[in-house]
Amino acid sequence: MDQIDKKIVQELQLNAKISMKELAEVVHLSSPALIERVRKLEEQKVIEGYHAHVDLKKMDRPICAIILFESKDCKALADFCNSHSDVLECYRVAGEISYIVKIATYSVESLEKFIDASMAYGTPSTNIVLSSHAKKVIEPFSVED
Structure with a gap:
C-alpha cells in the first residue's frame, strides 16, 4: 500500500x-x-466491507459484558456463541482462558440467562462494561527506519 x-x-x-x-x-x-x-x-481484502455503526443502547441493548471462559470444548462453545443473538464478538485465545466473548443484551436478567446457558460449555467469568472506547481508524503497520 x-x-x-x-x-x-x-x-x-x-x-x-x-x-x-x-x-x-x-x-x-x-x-x-x-x-x-x-x-x-x-x-485484496484490505477493505472487507462497509458497515453501519449502531448505538447499542438505542437498539435496546444497554448491558454490555465481556465474559472469559475456561472451556474444555471450545468448538461447542463457539457454536453456542455464534448462534446466540446477544453475542457481538468471540475470540479463541491461548492461556488459562480459552475463550473471550463480548455480548450486548437488554437486561441483567437476560445476561443471567446467557451465563446460565453458557455454563454447559465452560466456566464463565463475567465483566460488565462500564465504558468503552474503540478506535475508529486503524492505520497500517509500518516499520520506521
Missing part, C-alpha cells in the same frame, strides 16, 4: 458513505483512478 491507498482507507474508515467523487478530491485523484484503487483494495 502506498500513501494514497493509506489515505483512501483512512477516509473510508472515517466516512464509508463518502461519494467516490468527494473521496477522489480528498486524495487528489481523478474519479476513475480512485474507483480503480478502491476496487483493488476490495479485491
Whole structure:
C-alpha cells in the first residue's frame, strides 16, 4: 500500500458513505483512478466491507459484558456463541482462558440467562462494561527506519 491507498482507507474508515467523487478530491485523484484503487483494495481484502455503526443502547441493548471462559470444548462453545443473538464478538485465545466473548443484551436478567446457558460449555467469568472506547481508524503497520 502506498500513501494514497493509506489515505483512501483512512477516509473510508472515517466516512464509508463518502461519494467516490468527494473521496477522489480528498486524495487528489481523478474519479476513475480512485474507483480503480478502491476496487483493488476490495479485491485484496484490505477493505472487507462497509458497515453501519449502531448505538447499542438505542437498539435496546444497554448491558454490555465481556465474559472469559475456561472451556474444555471450545468448538461447542463457539457454536453456542455464534448462534446466540446477544453475542457481538468471540475470540479463541491461548492461556488459562480459552475463550473471550463480548455480548450486548437488554437486561441483567437476560445476561443471567446467557451465563446460565453458557455454563454447559465452560466456566464463565463475567465483566460488565462500564465504558468503552474503540478506535475508529486503524492505520497500517509500518516499520520506521
